[in-house]
Amino acid sequence: MRYLPLTSSDRAEMLSVIGAGSVDDLFVDVPESARLSGPIEGLPNHASELAVERHMTALARKNTVAGDVPFFLGCGAYRHHVPASVDHLIQRGEFLTAYTPYQPEIAQGTLQMLFEFQTQVARLLGTDVANASMYDGSTACWEAIGMARRITKKSKAILSSGLHPHYVSVAKTMAKYTGDTLETGTPVLTADTDIDQMIAAIDGDTSCVVVQYPDILGRIADLTPLAEACHAKKALLIAVVTEPVALGAIRSPGEMDADIVVGEGQSLGVGLQFGGPYVGLMGCKDKYIRQMPGRFCGETVDADGKRGFVLTLSTREQHIRREKATSNICTNSGLCALAFSIHMTLLGEAGLRRMAGINHANACRAADRLAKVPGVKLVNDVFFNEFTLDLGREARPIVRTLAERGVLAGVSLGRLYPGEDALANGLVVAVTETVTAEDIETLAQALEEVLA
């Protein structure tokens, strides 16, 4: 019990100060019937650091590590190289073991970082402002739909068929309870996005249109006409970015007049981590900030006139507004936001653009090579670092077979859309700067053999 500093003589001395005969006396308010007399049965007792390390290491070894194999998975989580200094800096105890900066005089490190993060995110998304992060992209997406309902006082949201199906599931779960109506469909294995259909679907009851950019199949399209159509009907355009590195190469949704832009920041600094913790990005136009959920850090001055930062606009939040709050969220992804921000600082404008360029070039090479595999068709010819292949037969078992051969080939649409036969042949392939020419060749040859 190496984490417990009290000695038995400390405990005895403290009990005498308290005036209690034993520690059991301190639990006197627990009803007798619910009091446990000893350690809970069926669970092991404490273990040494060495023993715990062995146990956890053995569990870790049972997983296939992405970095050990040719790796092409994306669909909302991307493998990028994270510079060593990112993880080093977030492990500094003053960042790692700090709490929410409620005492700004001794939390300027976290607060300044959040202010820098908000500015970086707003610039990347092309929005006026950004908040100090959300749980992840999927919950940020739902929160944006709620925000649109509050702003427009309308409750019909149109979700693109190209929106990540898990994001759609989260929105559907929440809509069941908040009374929002959601219109959505499943994607079609074609090069065309559904922007025209969405424009046609917007009517006077529409609160917002939610479009992913690039979408779940990796397709990209100009959002400007969609924004115009939304605004003509007093609806908001919400753009969802699951791969922020893309914005180093393509126009930002804000530039195309999206009202709210949300995203998943995992790509920068955070790592795959089997799905979490990740970091939700959220930016919007200035005029909507008071309807935005989550935390904001704002600039101010101290009593000596020095610049400083504080958490602000908290009158929207649950600890003040209780049941009238804009959201029940009472935390953010501070440490992941820090990792994101450090990685962005290391990259800078030049680095992010270079990184995005390499991602795109590698993806183009992979698409060209894989399209040559007999029976394989490239579905979308316009993409950033992720594209969809039509394998001509069910992709899910092929992905499993390739995994047995040591290649993690991509995400089958059958996994994401179980029961949708029309999508079963689809394989979404993500190619980042971590993929080598050799990896691409290995995948292509393995695919040739398995499909033969």
Place this chain on the structure above:
Amino acid sequence: MTINQSGWKPTSPEAKDGEAQATFTGNRALMLEEKLIFEIGDAETTGVDFAEGDVAGSRLGDLSRKAPIGLPGLSEPETVRHYTRLSRQNYAIDLGLFPLGSCTMKHNPRLNEKMARLPGFSDVHPLQPVDTVQGALEVIHQLAHWLVTLTGMTSVAMSPKAGAHGELCGILAIKAALEKRGEGHRKVILVPESAHGTNPATAAFAGFSVEDIPATADGRVDTDALKARLGPDVAGVMITNPNTCGLFERDLKDISDAVHAAGGYVYCDGANFNAIVGRVRPGDLGVDAMHINLHKTFSTPHGGGGPGSGPVVFSEALTPFAPLPFVEKTAEGFRLVEEENAEDHHAHSFGRMVAFHGQMGMFTRALTYILSHGADGLRQVAEDAVLNANYVLRSLESTLDAPFAKSGPCMHEAIFSDEGLAEGFSTIDVAKALIDEGFHPMTMYFPLVVHGAMLVEPTETESKAALDQFIGALASVAERAKAGDQSLKTAPHFAPRARLDETLAARKPVLVWKDKAA
């Protein structure tokens, strides 16, 4: 004083009355000022080297980015220095006692960090074929087993991303269960006054109306008032135990029985589970759903605001309604249940709450901590947390007003009020003076039921020596506040910043940096 207001202009430092001369840089020896990355970086600089070679090839349609993003870059040494300097402006549990009540800031063992960074956990994609992630699924399964066993419940949903997200999860399960029973008309959630602010926000967010239940004079739920309000329109109650006054809700089993008899469900805010872990199982008290903040009870670091992780344990009654996905153990290995109706006991799941499987990195840390403590150690955790809190309460009750000192032992946290401070002095003055003493202040003005509340939670990882120093400091500050020491009004004096103008920040929000020169 003009230093560091708008960049670092070479102004001449002036000495203030009775103070040392200000410095040209704004630095004070080891206490270093740091400009924003936007003031020191530029568009050309980068701290990352990429592979050489051309990046030609464009399949971007007509969407190629033309406008600059406006991201400043720093070289690697500048980056390391920037963030290291910023880190030194932060208080943290690694520096000293962090006695935030209801927030539970305890020691974060570095073994947890080391284990979470094993590539087998950190470099694994959530959509990899399940055969390639058996170890990750086993971590989730093992942690789930501990959580269910320690709470005496039936099942656990691992995916909620934070405590408040867990509350939402529990409330949605209650709603789904009511709808299945054809009782969707039950629209009222009862919330005691002393509940966390997230509780009413959560219930409202899920479409319920919220009604407050008063507290008794001794700081507990008014059981009679609660029972009197039960009826066919009540969906359930949200109750915090131990509660935010630091007390154990003695009547919880009685309350649960009454709520169940009236057709409702009991949600327990488990934020304070660290005070009873290993000594009481909430399942034995009739709880139907409870979230567990992993950072509070199981020491995952909070990182300046997050990430959190809020698994929710469920009773048998609510288990069929819990969210997807689930990890199941089968004869062939671990599998991931991601689809509704996949198994009978998930048939009524209310759906999915997040994109993937929850905060895996937090699960690894929590499991590491749990295995380190074991069943015997976790019991000791609760005992020491409660012992430390009572030691603080009894050591200070003669100096500071302690409104519930006569209500019996406190649990994990001790509560004081501003009663007895000199005219014009309040909790904030005590808190800011504690900063000068080298401590993070306690939670201020919460819970709302206590005037000028000061909520102190020492946790189990503090030594007696650390507690004695804190008790001495708080007593000293309290005596000064009672005596009307005016210097408290301008505290802190030795922090990186003096009191910050929060009103200005809210009135004229500046949320992003803009180049004032432009």
